[in-house]
Amino acid sequence: MTGTAAPLFAGTSLNARDRKVEWLVRALLGLMTALLILPVVIIMALLVVEGGPVISWEFLTSPPVDGMTAGGILPALVGTVWLVVVALIASVPVGVAAAVYLSEYAPDNWLTRAINLAIINLAGVPSIVHALFGVGAFVLFFRFGTSILAASLTLAVMTLPVVIVSTRESLQAVPRAFREACWNMGATRWQTIRRIVLPNALSGILTGIILEVSRTSGETAPIMFTGAAFFLPFLPQGVLDQTMAMSLHLFVITTQVPDAPEALPFGVALVLISMVLAMNALSIAFRMYVRGRKKW
Amino acid sequence: MVGDVAPNGGGASADALSAKVVVQNLTIRYGNQVALRGLDLSIRRNEILGVIGPAGSGKTSFLRALNRMDEFIPGMEVEGRITFDGRDIRRVRNVYALRSRIGVVFPLPVGLPLTVYENVALAPRLRGVRKGSELDEIVERCLRRAALWEEVKDRLDSLGSLLSGGQQQRLTIARALSQEPDLLLLDEFSIAVDPVTTMRIEEVLKELKHEMSIVLVTNLVQQARRLADRTAFFLTGEHVETSDTARIFSGIVKDPRTHDYIEGRFG
Ligand SMILES: Nc1ncnc2c1ncn2[C@@H]1O[C@H](COP(=O)(O)OP(=O)(O)OP(=O)(O)O)[C@@H](O)[C@H]1O
Ligand SMILES: [Mg+2]
Numbered sequence: 001m002t003g004t005a006a007p008l009f010a011g012t013s014l015n016a017r018d019r020k021v022e023w024l025v026r027a028l029l030g031l032m033t034a035l036l037i038l039p040v041v042i043i044m045a046l047l048v049v050e051g052g053p054v055i056s057w058e059f060l061t062s063p064p065v066d067g068m069t070a071g072g073i074l075p076a077l078v079g080t081v082w083l084v085v086v087a088l089i090a091s092v093p094v095g096v097a098a099a100v101y102l103s104e105y106a107p108d109n110w111l112t113r114a115i116n117l118a119i120i121n122l123a124g125v126p127s128i129v130h131a132l133f134g135v136g137a138f139v140l141f142f143r144f145g146t147s148i149l150a151a152s153l154t155l156a157v158m159t160l161p162v163v164i165v166s167t168r169e170s171l172q173a174v175p176r177a178f179r180e181a182c183w184n185m186g187a188t189r190w191q192t193i194r195r196i197v198l199p200n201a202l203s204g205i206l207t208g209i210i211l212e213v214s215r216t217s218g219e220t221a222p223i224m225f226t227g228a229a230f231f232l233p234f235l236p237q238g239v240l241d242q243t244m245a246m247s248l249h250l251f252v253i254t255t256q257v258p259d260a261p262e263a264l265p266f267g268v269a270l271v272l273i274s275m276v277l278a279m280n281a282l283s284i285a286f287r288m289y290v291r292g293r294k295k296w
Numbered sequence: 297m298v299g300d301v302a303p304n305g306g307g308a309s310a311d312a313l314s315a316k317v318v319v320q321n322l323t324i325r326y327g328n329q330v331a332l333r334g335l336d337l338s339i340r341r342n343e344i345l346g347v348i349g350p351a352g353s354g355k356t357s358f359l360r361a362l363n364r365m366d367e368f369i370p371g372m373e374v375e376g377r378i379t380f381d382g383r384d385i386r387r388v389r390n391v392y393a394l395r396s397r398i399g400v401v402f403p404l405p406v407g408l409p410l411t412v413y414e415n416v417a418l419a420p421r422l423r424g425v426r427k428g429s430e431l432d433e434i435v436e437r438c439l440r441r442a443a444l445w446e447e448v449k450d451r452l453d454s455l456g457s458l459l460s461g462g463q464q465q466r467l468t469i470a471r472a473l474s475q476e477p478d479l480l481l482l483d484e485f486s487i488a489v490d491p492v493t494t495m496r497i498e499e500v501l502k503e504l505k506h507e508m509s510i511v512l513v514t515n516l517v518q519q520a521r522r523l524a525d526r527t528a529f530f531l532t533g534e535h536v537e538t539s540d541t542a543r544i545f546s547g548i549v550k551d552p553r554t555h556d557y558i559e560g561r562f563g
Contacts, residue, residue: 108370174409177406178406178408178409180365180368180406181406181408182408182418183365183368183395184363184365184395184398184400185395185396185399185400185418185419185422185471185472185475186392186393186394186395186396186397186419186422186475187392187418187422188392191422195418196408196409196410199409200409
């Protein structure tokens with residue numbers, strides 16, 4: 001612009017400083033990320049090194065013996081699967097239905113906004129509070145006793161807000177223009193939901209649910225007073241039985257069984273974390289598969 | 297049924313007999329902003345009614361009211377009376393049946409996240425057509441009429457959203473036709489379409505008017521001149537006049553502002 005022809009792309013003093021700042025910011029943010037990853041890496045390394053030797057086919061398929069100082073974890077493993085599956089059966093239909101209602105039908109008024117706010121708050125309630133609610137409601141009031149049913153329902157109540165929020169977000173991610181195009185053709189709300197909205201939100205909904213499963217399987221407090229047993233060497237036969245669970249078992253052998261071998265808790269934790277990671281991997285793979293065939 | 301249709305300012309009293317839609321004293325508001333004020337107008341059977349006017353004059357709002365879209369557009373309020381085949385559309389219980397008889401095409405194409413085939417088969421499916429052969433037949437007929445068939449006949453199973461913008465707009469028109477509407481509302485349909493395709497669609501519209509009434513909102517004054525039997529001129533929410541297109545374009549206007557607009561003297 002000026003009279004003298006400056007060489008093209010020559011740096012001025014100003015953008016030399018900008019570039020330095022850019023470099024610093026990038027380095028700083030990278031460092032923070034590394035700090036974040038560090039604990040995860042250390043935990044995983046510790047678990048694999050300490051707990052790895054404990055793991056065997058035997059360990060996964062036999063009950064604990066000798067006052068839980070030896071043997072395997074089969075009842076806890078099976079118990080956790082029971083608890084999670086029953087919790088899902090209870091929470092997914094209700095949560096998805098509520099999310100569809102809130103996203104697709106509810107008028108935008110103060111009541112809807114209040115309900116949305118309540119759901120978000122519910123997600124922040126500490127799990128021990130849910131545990132007390134579970135004891136009062138399911139164990140005592142509905143007389144399910146301490147059982148898989150009571151524990152799973154407690155877990156379901158706890159996970160419900162998260163299922164609702166993640167489902168609602170998946171539904172909202174489907175552009176409104178699609179809905180309006182359908183309504184304009186004379187489609188009812190439900191026809192629009194069934195043919196356009198749900199098929200396109202399904203991947204997001206399922207991803208949310210899988211993440212929820214992984215969270216649920218690690219919970220201890222909500223099941224401790226409602227259905228999980230300290231020690232029970234048999235497999236549960238139905239939803240009214242008590243059961244052992246991985247998370248509680250880990251808590252018990254670390255705090256209540258002084259002469260348990262030091263490696264044992266690491267082994268249990270490794271199995272639990274592997275379950276969670278496997279489910280997360282599944283959800284990520286699923287998301288990638290679906291993103292590959294995104295329709296808009 | 298015809299008896300309750302009142303005469304209106306839009307045309308002769310013969311309108312009462314031949315009118316598909318009669319609009320009386322229609323006022324549309326968004327919050328406290330008035331988009332259209334006291335519109336009286338009729339849409340006759342088998343005509344193309346052109347609607348012209350500068351940006352923000354209320355053309356799109358008018359189309360929305362005809363399809364009762366105000367029910368899902370936040371803040372939109374509609375007052376006045378619109379009859380469709382003599383029935384007050386406010387009082388129609390089954391709004392879905394009403395909307396299914398009105399095809400709507402908006403300026404920017406909305407390809408539903410479905411295959412080309414399913415985009416066009418959706419409306420027939422919604423009204424209960426199940427047989428594959430019947431659906432095939434409807435899909436082909438609608439795509440042909442929208443001047444799209446030759447381009448997509450080999451990719452009916454690919455996603456509608458992968459088509460080009462102009463193709464998607466014709467897909468939207470095919471979808472509107474698959475409703476077998478008796479009223480077709482087109483809002484600046486050619487905005488995303490090349491001139492050659494626009495000409496082809498215009499030819500199609502001339503054919504279609506033998507089967508339905510068409511409201512053609514357009515920013516291209518010449519498009520109204522080419523296609524419309526009558527032309528309505530809106531200006532910032534006011535219905536300035538509606539007249540035979542030939543009269544308007546030969547300079548016989550009731551209001552000088554109409555003349556100014558089609559001569560491009562303001563806008
Ligand atoms: N959803 C809405 N919410 C609020 N105001 C709106 C909405 N839609 C339209 N309006 C307002 O109503 C008035 C009329 O708008 P409308 O879309 O009907 O005009 P138009 O004639 O179609 O214009 P254009 O030629 O630009 O499409 C404008 O002032 C616009 O700002
Ligand atoms: Mg418009």
